[in-house]
Amino acid sequence: MNAPLKTSTANTSEVLPLVEQFKYGLDSPICLTWEWTYACNLSCAHCLSASGRRDPDELSTDEIKAVIDELERMQVFYVNVGGGEPTVRPDFWELVAYAVEHNVGIKFSTNGYRIDEEHARWLAATDYVDVQISLDGATPEVNDAVRGPGSYDTAMAAMANLYAAGMRGFKISVVMTSQNIDQLDEFKRIADGFEAQLRITRLRPSGRGADVWDELHPSAEQQWTIYRWLLDHGDEVLTGDSFFHLNALGSEPLPGLNLCGAGRVVCLIDPVGDVYACPFAIHDAFHGGNVREAGFGAVWWDSELFNELRQPQTGGACLSCSAYDACQGGCMAAKFFTGLPLDGPDPECVKGHGEAALAEVDAERTPRPAQDHSKPSAKQQQVLLGLPALRRPDRACDESPLAGMT
Amino acid sequence: MFDPDGPYRLSPNVSLRPERFGALAYHFGTRKLSFMKTPQLVEIVRELTRHPSARSAVSHLSGAEQTSYLKALASLAHAGMIVPA
């Protein structure tokens, strides 16, 4: 997920390393993702929030502003706004302006849909706003198979508009899949061409990502490719907390946030105000509360779940592994949605323990996300990928209670 | 360049957020975070303007501590968190 951009540390010798400090949680999150809508013009096959249709219960303009006021008081210096496609909200630009006036910087993720010349100029002229364009293939073929027809051109046009408007250092965000790992250099060239910052992240089996994870997650060999590429280029790309499980491959730790920060430094507010420990963990098991009850701070400080996550974790089956210090057992969300125990190895454990554990899991019993706003066309996207349209048996709980209302 | 004998202050673009280990500093201009990993460092940074120099701001500490806190101030200066006053 989204870790702080680049961090530096004013260190003194006798204090605990930062990663140890983070384990006890911070007074306010530093990687707060806030999804403003479940509506999206696209239906990406791997959408982490299973977005598509707006939820009628989404936070109103005033409710969002009230949370922004609270984030200002809590000194949450910036948030990562996403969705769905956040720019489809009619009040999107108003809300961004409101946030930056209140010292809450905004980095928003978009597929580029609304980044025309005029908005690009506004963005370039506004302080504390950063844009992150999603691109999952360096060529239209690879990108559009996952993100939908025309999405490559939309993203490239948005980047061209931002560049022409004078915006520099905006982010290009790529989810690494089995299909695009050999395009890493190509992505870097695209980013350099726009004087933009490349960000690569891990495909997690969250939202619709669970349905395509088997086909799209990197092979063991491809994990090596990512690891080696990051050793060479790690300082030039952002990775958030995506690849710390790969640290078990070598002795040199990769740059980035090397721990699972869920509920400690990482958090999600979803479009209906539900607060989860991590944007990749939209499930009751990671639900801390709702901002409509007593605001965000009450959840962040007092939720039982979050306080539990800040207790020392047991390493479980990983404890006997020589790489545990480097790898920390990997990503909680990835384990959860593949049906693995949270204190055991990551499904992509580089020592192969994940694969062995997955073989024991009954695929029909893996947890499903708490929210699913997929449009019916999301299934077609899987067909484009060459996947069977339905990978899991339909069950009553798969269907959003709001189906048909939006 | 950090000059331990020069006067410093917290950059006007920086906000400090208290945390149990010390504080988190955020620079609104560069969008960078820095971590002040001890309460003592936070105290020193807050008191910088009362001293003619960075060195004077750490003069109440033992020799070894002075060295390590001057190093910490140097890295904050490098990140633009503290600036010449």
Ligand code: SF4
């Ligand atoms: S569960 Fe932890 S490691 Fe995985 S995405 Fe969330 S914060 Fe990151």
Ligand code: SF4
């Ligand atoms: S066994 Fe656990 S700690 Fe060891 S490499 Fe695998 S996931 Fe990481």
